[in-house]
Amino acid sequence: MRLTRISFTDIGKLIQRYSRYQQSCLSIEQFTTFGKTAKPVESFQFGRYELPVRLAHIIREIDLLPKNLLKMPSVELVRSWYVQSFSELVEFQDEDETEEVTSRFTQNLMCIKQRHDNVVETMAQGIMELRQTEGDDAFHPSIQYFLDRFYMNRISIRMLITQHLLLFGQDARSCKSNFVGCFDPNCHVTSVVEDAVNNGSYLCEQVYYTSPSVEVTEVNACDPKKPVQIAYIPGHLYHMLFELLKNAMRAVVEQHASSGDLPPLKVLITKGKQDLTVKISDQGGGIPKSRIDQVFEYHYTSAPEPLKTGGTAPMAGYGYGLPLSRLYAKYFDGDLELYSMEGYGTDAVIWLKALSEEASEVLPLYNRRTSKNYEEVRLAAQYCRDWSSSKFYGHGHKFLSTFHGKMRV
Numbered sequence: 575m576r577l578t579r580i581s582f583t584d585i586g587k588l589i590q591r592y593s594r595y596q597q598s599c600l601s602i603e604q605f606t607t608f609g610k611t612a613k614p615v616e617s618f619q620f621g622r623y624e625l626p627v628r629l630a631h632i633i634r635e636i637d638l639l640p641k642n643l644l645k646m647p648s649v650e651l652v653r654s655w656y657v658q659s660f661s662e663l664v665e666f667q668d669e670d671e672t673e674e675v676t677s678r679f680t681q682n683l684m685c686i687k688q689r690h691d692n693v694v695e696t697m698a699q700g701i702m703e704l705r706q707t708e709g710d711d712a713f714h715p716s717i718q719y720f721l722d723r724f725y726m727n728r729i730s731i732r733m734l735i736t737q738h739l740l741l742f743g744q745d746a747r748s749c750k751s752n753f754v755g756c757f758d759p760n761c762h763v764t765s766v767v768e769d770a771v772n773n774g775s776y777l778c779e780q781v782y783y784t785s786p787s788v789e790v791t792e793v794n795a796c797d798p799k800k801p802v803q804i805a806y807i808p809g810h811l812y813h814m815l816f817e818l819l820k821n822a823m824r825a826v827v828e829q830h831a832s833s834g835d836l837p838p839l840k841v842l843i844t845k846g847k848q849d850l851t852v853k854i855s856d857q858g859g860g861i862p863k864s865r866i867d868q869v870f871e872y873h874y875t876s877a878p879e880p881l882k883t884g885g886t887a888p889m890a891g892y893g894y895g896l897p898l899s900r901l902y903a904k905y906f907d908g909d910l911e912l913y914s915m916e917g918y919g920t921d922a923v924i925w926l927k928a929l930s931e932e933a934s935e936v937l938p939l940y941n942r943r944t945s946k947n948y949e950e951v952r953l954a955a956q957y958c959r960d961w962s963s964s965k966f967y968g969h970g971h972k973f974l975s976t977f978h979g980k981m982r983v
Contacts, residue, residue, distance in 0.1 A: 579787055585661050592630035597937050601908060602757065602805050602930040609754035614742040618676045621738055622666040622754065625731065629660040632727040633942040638948055639720060642708065648700035653695055659686045661885065661968065668789065673691070680743050683735045693728055697721070697793075702875060716951045721872050723938035726901050730937055733905075759930075761806045763843050770815035771841075772947070778823040786826045786836040786856075792843040796928075802845045807928040808903045814910060817895040818854050818922045825858025850926045857919040866912055870897050904931040916928070920966075 598620075608616075633656050643649055657792070662682055692942045703719075704712045737755040739747060752758060771788045793803045822839050830836050833938035837857040844851045861869065873893040881910040883971035896910075902922055914920040 585657065588626075588664055589630045589633050589657070589660060592626050592660075593634040593940050595627045595630075597627055597631065597939070598624055599937055601932070601934040602927075603933075604758055605753045606757050606805060606930065609634060609737065609741055612741070614676045614680070615671050615673075617738050618679050619671065621734060622663060622669075622679060623861060625734060626660055626663045626667075626729060628731050628734075628937070629663070630722060631655055632731075632793040633657060633660065634940045635720065635723060635727075635938070638945055639717070639836075642712065642907075643700065643704050643717065643774075645870060646700040646707075647705040648696050648703055652700065654691065657688055659689065662686065670930070680738065681737055683745060687732070687735050687739065690728070694720065694725065694898070697724065698873070705873075708975065714948050714952065715954070716948045718871055719948065720953045722897070725898060726936070727938050729901060729905050730816075730935055733935075734791050740776065751753070756807045756809065757805060758808050759805045760803045761808050761811065763784070763802045763804060763811070763850065764790060766808050766811050767815055767841055767843065767852070770812055771890045772877065774816055774823055776821040776873065777820055778827060782824075782827045784836065785823050787884060788841060789838050790841045790843070790844075793845070795844065796845045802850065804850050804926060804928060806926065808906070811926075814899040814902050814924055815852070815854075817899045818910075818924075821922070822856035822922065823894070824855055826856050829857070829859040830937050845928055846922050848928055848932070851922040852926075854922045857918065860916040860920050861914040863914070863915045866914060869912065871899060874899050876912040904936055907936050908933075 592948040633653065636649075636653050636656070640651070644653075663686075666675070666679055666682075669679075700715070701713060715921055729861040733756065737757075740753075740755040752760065767790055771790070775788070790946070794800055794802050819839065819841075826836055826839065841857045842851075842853045842855070844853075871893075903926070906927060908926040909925065910924050912922050
């Protein structure tokens with residue numbers, strides 16, 4: 575591990591200083607336009623400032639976690655990774671903008687990306703350590719609120735690093751590629767859906783020895799003669815679609831296992847002037863309304879805990895798929911929602927911005943208000959508990975849901 579030239583005390587002061595800087599929220603149009611024309615040094619100039627700012631914001635937020643969670647070994651490890659990466663990047667602030675320094679910066683980003691590969695799993699392990707120590711009551715709504723913001727921040731940091739590496743690193747895409755770093759300016763949505771369907775079906779058949787068919791329809795209201803395309807990150811779109819499709823396939827197979835007659839999944843892709851929408855409809859029995867909010871909670875799952883084997887990936891069971899998928903949708907100001915009819919089935923809907931100039935990053939902001947937000951989340955949860963035994967419980971639950979809905983990630 576490379577030692578930083580900055581002392582531990584100075585790092586703390588620098589983190590506080592950088593956390594006061596405003597993050598730069600970029601649109602997909604800005605990402606792709608910059609990627610087509612920028613030189614390595616220009617990406618270096620932006621990254622050496624923006625990345626430490628985003629890292630500082632989330633480090634300060636980690637420090638707002640309950641003390642008992644902060645003491646969990648896995649959480650301490652994650653925080654140390656972020657502090658180390660911040661320390662390495664701020665060393666470039668006063669470096670000359672030479673080709674050698676830019677190359678060293680790129681190499682450093684490769685190491686940081688690798689260091690943070692297992693952040694999701696390690697933070698999840700920290701939550702499990704807390705539960706094992708203090709029980710399920712230790713996982714209160716403020717932690718859920720933190721994880722949404724923490725993982726969104728991680729998506730944004732990884733986005734900047736990966737974009738730089740794909741444009742100027744060893745794995746830079748060929749000039750013959752239509753991609754601009756991570757982005758496909760003409761991402762054919764149906765093709766991504768078909769990839770997710772094929773892989774979801776394969777996984778379903780490995781677990782259940784069968785899978786439902788999938789009917790895909792697309793409607794381009796802007797130009798009916800053209801397929802639905804969008805400037806987007808195919809990897810993000812695939813992540814969302816695969817999660818929703820495999821969940822729907824599992825529900826259909828389990829709901830209709832006795833009959834052997836599996837109703838098909840229906841995928842509708844539409845593009846209007848403002849929105850691109852993907853709706854996945856299944857007849858998997860649906861979800862009770864009382865559980866709709868729960869399915870977006872981390873560590874919540876209706877599936878049994880998967881066996882840890884070296885073979886095929888599990889169909890379900892970790893409880894991170896849906897909340898992370900919704901963050902991917904929200905990252906560029908989209909959304910992901912479930913609409914269910916218990917006893918029949920569920921519609922899962924992904925909304926994305928159709929225009930790349932309107933699809934801007936939604937980033938968690940750390941400021942003086944942030945600590946108060948956590949306190950308000952805690953008080954909202956307490957409000958629900960206080961009324962849980964009375965006829966007014968529904969109002970308390972609605973209050974908490976409304977509060978979460980109004981809080982930007």
